[in-house]
Amino acid sequence: MENMKNFFRTLFDNNHRSRTVSYLIVIIGYAVIELMLRTGNLSSMFQSLLVPVTCYIVAALGLNLNVGVSGELNLGQAGFMSLGAFTGVCLSGVLAPVISNGIIRLILAIVLGALVASLFGFLIGIPVLKLQGDYLAIVTLAFGEIIKSLVNNLFIGFDQNGMQFSFVENKLNLAPGGKALISGPMGATGTQRISTFTIGIILVLIALTIIYNIIYSRSGRAIQACRDNRIAAESVGIHVANTKMLAFVISAALAGAAGALYGLNYSTLVPAKFDFNLSILVLVYVVLGGLGNMTGTIFSTIILVLLPELLRGLRDYRMLIYAVVLIVMMILSNNEKVKELLAKARQSLPFGRTKEVEE
Amino acid sequence: MKFEKIVKGGLAALMAMSMAACSGSSSSAASTSAPADGTAASAAPAADAGTAPAAKGAFKLGGSGPLSGGAAVYGNAVKNAAELAVAEINAKGGIQFELNMQDDEHDAEKAVNAYNALKDWGMQVSLATVTSAPGAAVAPLYAEDQTFAITPSGSSLAVIYADSTNQSGAYGNVFQMCFTDPNQGVASADYLSTHKDLGSKVAIIYKNDDNYSTGIYEKFTAEAQAKGLEVVYSGTFAGEDNDFNVQLAKAQEAGADILFLPIYYQPASTILKQASEMGYKPTVFGVDGMDGILSMEGFDTKLAEGVYLLTPFSADATDDLTKNFVNNYKAKYGDVPNQFAADAYDAVYAIAQGLEAAGATADMSNADICKALVGQFTSMTFNGLTGADVTWNANGEVSKAPKAVVIQNGVYVGVEG
Numbered sequence: 068m069e070n071m072k073n074f075f076r077t078l079f080d081n082n083h084r085s086r087t088v089s090y091l092i093v094i095i096g097y098a099v100i101e102l103m104l105r106t107g108n109l110s111s112m113f114q115s116l117l118v119p120v121t122c123y124i125v126a127a128l129g130l131n132l133n134v135g136v137s138g139e140l141n142l143g144q145a146g147f148m149s150l151g152a153f154t155g156v157c158l159s160g161v162l163a164p165v166i167s168n169g170i171i172r173l174i175l176a177i178v179l180g181a182l183v184a185s186l187f188g189f190l191i192g193i194p195v196l197k198l199q200g201d202y203l204a205i206v207t208l209a210f211g212e213i214i215k216s217l218v219n220n221l222f223i224g225f226d227q228n229g230m231q232f233s234f235v236e237n238k239l240n241l242a243p244g245g246k247a248l249i250s251g252p253m254g255a256t257g258t259q260r261i262s263t264f265t266i267g268i269i270l271v272l273i274a275l276t277i278i279y280n281i282i283y284s285r286s287g288r289a290i291q292a293c294r295d296n297r298i299a300a301e302s303v304g305i306h307v308a309n310t311k312m313l314a315f316v317i318s319a320a321l322a323g324a325a326g327a328l329y330g331l332n333y334s335t336l337v338p339a340k341f342d343f344n345l346s347i348l349v350l351v352y353v354v355l356g357g358l359g360n361m362t363g364t365i366f367s368t369i370i371l372v373l374l375p376e377l378l379r380g381l382r383d384y385r386m387l388i389y390a391v392v393l394i395v396m397m398i399l400s401n402n403e404k405v406k407e408l409l410a411k412a413r414q415s416l417p418f419g420r421t422k423e424v425e426e
Numbered sequence: 427m428k429f430e431k432i433v434k435g436g437l438a439a440l441m442a443m444s445m446a447a448c449s450g451s452s453s454s455a456a457s458t459s460a461p462a463d464g465t466a467a468s469a470a471p472a473a474d475a476g477t478a479p480a481a482k483g484a485f486k487l488g489g490s491g492p493l494s495g496g497a498a499v500y501g502n503a504v505k506n507a508a509e510l511a512v513a514e515i516n517a518k519g520g521i522q523f524e525l526n527m528q529d530d531e532h533d534a535e536k537a538v539n540a541y542n543a544l545k546d547w548g549m550q551v552s553l554a555t556v557t558s559a560p561g562a563a564v565a566p567l568y569a570e571d572q573t574f575a576i577t578p579s580g581s582s583l584a585v586i587y588a589d590s591t592n593q594s595g596a597y598g599n600v601f602q603m604c605f606t607d608p609n610q611g612v613a614s615a616d617y618l619s620t621h622k623d624l625g626s627k628v629a630i631i632y633k634n635d636d637n638y639s640t641g642i643y644e645k646f647t648a649e650a651q652a653k654g655l656e657v658v659y660s661g662t663f664a665g666e667d668n669d670f671n672v673q674l675a676k677a678q679e680a681g682a683d684i685l686f687l688p689i690y691y692q693p694a695s696t697i698l699k700q701a702s703e704m705g706y707k708p709t710v711f712g713v714d715g716m717d718g719i720l721s722m723e724g725f726d727t728k729l730a731e732g733v734y735l736l737t738p739f740s741a742d743a744t745d746d747l748t749k750n751f752v753n754n755y756k757a758k759y760g761d762v763p764n765q766f767a768a769d770a771y772d773a774v775y776a777i778a779q780g781l782e783a784a785g786a787t788a789d790m791s792n793a794d795i796c797k798a799l800v801g802q803f804t805s806m807t808f809n810g811l812t813g814a815d816v817t818w819n820a821n822g823e824v825s826k827a828p829k830a831v832v833i834q835n836g837v838y839v840g841v842e843g
Contacts (some may be wrong), residue, residue: 111542119535219635219664235634235662237644247591253637256562256584256594333534335584340636359655370840372516376539385529386494 086279089362093275097268112376121267124368127352128361129272129321134350135359136282137314138294139196143207144349146214147319148195148326149341150187151180153218155327156255156336160248161225169261177270179326184323188316196315197295197308203315211346218338223249254337255330262332270328271365274321278361281317290314352392355400474565483788484522485795487512487774487780488549490540490564491556500766501529502580504556506759509768510751510772522788530555534563541567549573551777551799553770558582558637561600562590566775566800569597571651572793574800576777578769582637583608586822596821599796601803602772603812604765605738606823607638610643610713611688613736613828617711618684619653624709624734627658628808629682631673631697633689642688642713658682663693670697671704678706685710691719698729710790714738715806718764720836727836736828738812739768740838765812772810779808 102116103109126148133141155176162172187210195206221389224231229333233239237245247253289310290417292300297307330336352371356363374392378385397404489508491501505527512523519543526547528540537560543554552568552578555561561580566588568575577585581604588595605613618624628650633639643660650657658680661673672698677685685701685708687694694716701708711734712719720727721741741752741762750773755763763771777799784798808816813826831838 111545112539113540114433115538212774216635237640241591244592245587250591251637252635252640253582253584256582256590257588260566292672332586333538333563334566335534335559337534337559337637340535376543379540379543380624383493 069242071116085360085362086275086283089275089279089365090272092365093268093271094261099136099263106399111204115167116327116372116376117264118262118332119329120369121264121271121373122325122332123349123352123372124271124365125267125274125325125328126322127349127356127364127368128271128278129318129325130349131353131356131359131361131364132281132314132321133318133367134293134353135357136278136287137290137311137318139311139315140201140204141207141315141318142204142343142346142350143211143214144318144322145210145320145341145343145345146207147184147188148329148345149211149214149218149338150184151177151323151326152184152330152336152339152341153249153255153326154323155180156258156330157225157248159259159261159331160228160246161256163259169259170263171268173261173263173266173328173331176331177266177324178192180327180330181320181324184326185316185320188319189312189404192308192312192315196311208346211341211343213340215338218249218254219252222247224252248266252338256335258331258334260332260334261326267328270324275361277317277321280311286310286313355396357400428448434786452709465821466672484516484524485786485788486548487523487525487553487777488528488544488547488551489526489553489555490528490530490537490544490560493527493529495531497532497557500558501527501532503767505765506771507755507763508553508578508774510755510758511771511778515774515778516752521781523774523778527553530557530560532557532560534560536560537564538563538567544570545573550788550795551575553578553773553779554585555580556770557730557767558585561585562679565597565600568600572599572796574599574777574792574796576603576773576803578603578773581605581607581610581764582641593821598686598820598822599800601818601822602824603769603776604824605714605828607641608645609823610736610828611642612646612649614642614686614688614711614713615646615649615653615655617736617830618686619650619655625683626710627656627682628684628686629659629661629677629678629680629708630657631661631663631670631677631687631688632687633664633693635664636689638690638715646686646688666692668696670700672696674701674704674706677708678704680708683708687712687716690715691717691722695719695722695725698733699726702729709734711735716763720833720838721762721764727833730833731835733833734830734841736830737765737838738826738828738842739765740829742837751811768811770817772808775810776803776808776816780806 098133100109126144130144133139158176158179159172162175166172184296191206191210195203220235222233224239224241224245224247226242228242231241237251241247271404289300289305290313292305293310301307353364354369354372375385375389378388381388395422455467455840492498492505493501493505508525508527512525526544526549530537530540530545536553541564552573552575555564555567556574556579558580561577562584563581565585578814580602583590583593583606586600586602587593587596604710618628630643632643647657657678659682663670663673685696687710694712698710710733712733714737716733716735717737719725719730719741752763755767780799780802784802786795786798803818804820810816816824816826832841832843
């Protein structure tokens with residue numbers, strides 16, 4: 068276990084090698100998929116998975132910054148995605164008559180989704196990050212559930228007179244031609260699907276840039292210092308709460324952006340989608356990919372999103388096999404033998420060799 | 427240490443394999459007796475569809491529903507009934523179907539994936555989805571690709587309208603076999619307002635995180651006001667709540683003599699039990715979600731005595747069509763079919779009737795089949811399990827008479843509308 072952690076840490080220390088690998092993988096993956104799309108070699112099923120995969124990658128990358136790099140357990144990533152998704156869907160719905168260009172609306176929605184989610188992250192972080200222990204996990208867990216219940220009871224409509232809000236009971240009184248943007252448990256319906264794979268990939272690259280720039284910066288060292296030894300970090304004058312806040316808010320913002328992209332990819336979106344299970348699912352992507360390992364997160368997300376779809380051929384046994392594969396992967400990825408084998412395999416590859424910095 | 431881990435890993439894998447083997451053997455034993463299994467199994471590899479052996483001249487009938495997860499009971503009911511209907515229709519000769527039901531876990535994202543898997547398989551006509559939210563997600567895809575779809579039980583307006591707020595922008599090629607949620611609310615209010623002998627003060631308990639329940643509730647209250655019914659109390663619950671004493675006490679306090687429950691039968695059974703425990707005896711009125719309460723395990727059916735419900739289907743009906751369906755379904759799957767199953771059975775037969783009348787063949791393009799079926803559905807009359815003289819309008823909404831039944835001595839008894 069210690070080996071593994073050191074290994075990952077050395078990768079980060081190692082002159083941005085992992086950053087380059089992450090970028091290359093994303094760009095090459097994009098090029099290959101675009102080529103397959105253009106030549107018509109990609110089945111409809113894979114095409115439908117492209118955008119959700121990028122959404123989950125962005126949310127998982129954000130969570131990895133929080134859980135892996137900053138070392139704070141966050142169980143409410145779905146709550147932040149929900150905020151971003153519904154904000155984004157509302158903004159797109161309101162702007163639809165004004166701005167007909169879907170891409171512009173999508174970008175604005177992603178930006179606003181990220182802002183709203185990070186604002187909520189900031190507010191939660193103020194009291195909680197000052198505490199030591201697992202309080203953030205408890206609070207974010209509750210936060211996710213609260214957001215789900217709030218949106219379940221929220222009604223937002225839009226007509227020529229402006230926006231209308233109501234809570235618990237649907238009291239919207241829309242003029243003819245008005246549109247209900249969020250209607251309680253039905254969530255958003257009739258959303259224009261404007262998300263594109265290209266924007267998704269750009270968002271993944273932006274997420275990687277932000278995360279790597281933080282990790283390699285002074286703040287990033289401070290974040291890791293707070294994770295590894297809080298007292299030592301404090302003794303050299305690092306403000307622990309503020310430092311952790313940076314990682315937490317960026318994590319929330321990325322989740323919000325991912326949520327907006329996700330929400331605008333489907334014509335309907337229900338609040339119940341962003342439940343505790345989704346938070347755990349994103350956490351599983353992160354843990355399986357390796358804490359602090361961004362490339363690993365990208366791969367594990369792709370595999371775990373694709374897996375249940377690839378298993379459709381197994382019909383009734385699909386979810387059973389999925390669970391078994393997940394358990395086996397978790398056990399194997401934690402197995403010393405397998406880790407050694409992987410490390411050896413990496414050494415034998417010319418481009419995978421890392422400058423060993425033994426401690 | 428390492429050895430221990432390998433042993434543990436091996437054990438976990440072994441356990442999982444034995445589990446898989448168990449479920450495998452029981453399921454395959456069950457399915458060998460099912461004649462429809464052949465068609466269903468051959469449809470398995472969705473991704474490499476081109477190589478799947480297709481029955482010659484058979485229409486590829488797709489659909490998705492929650493076959494796993496919390497809502498699996500509905501998805502499996504639809505899947506079973508659709509298999510039954512396909513087997514019967516194929517046995518008759520004439521129109522032939524090849525059925526492929528995919529799992530969507532009652533999730534919009536998974537439903538879109540399932541839709542695309544079906545598209546890769548070469549789906550020509552579809553049962554859309556079993557539940558509403560996934561249905562709303564795939565409906566625009568069916569419209570774009572011009573593939574005909576009829577949902578057995580996706581009752582939300584968003585399944586057939588792009589703009590469900592204004593009921594405009596109907597997709598045109600997505601039809602419903604079930605009533606829409608608002609229609610159930612209107613029909614319930616109509617029934618109660620014309621039967622004032624049941625009571626005049628209405629209390630409602632509904633599930634406010636469920637769009638089926640809130641959809642009916644909203645329309646019912648609006649209609650009740652217009653029809654002069656007095657709603658004295660409306661209470662909500664959410665998720666898996668199972669304590670309704672507060673809501674019931676408030677309803678009793680408000681002097682309600684009718685308790686309207688636009689919810690599914692599982693929470694309704696708890697409400698009936700708790701109401702009887704506190705000695706509150708209003709006339710309980712349910713909608714089609716109440717269907718199934720009599721066959722619920724561990725429920726004392728005496729509590730349901732005198733419960734009214736509007737349902738398109740009752741498994742105890744004595745007409746030949748229902749009797750045959752219920753018997754065949756029981757023989758094949760071992761339990762009594764619910765209204766989801768009945769709607770699915772009807773949907774398959776309606777598609778078959780439409781295809782037959784239009785003279786469509788399986789080598790036609792999706793768009794041509796779609797055009798032919800839309801023409802038929804908007805003009806034909808269908809007689810099925812869930813209603814006689816069923817028609818559809820151009821928006822895809824069904825028109826059939828809801829049947830009001832009352833539970834007496836543990837069976838449904840029809841009452842005059």
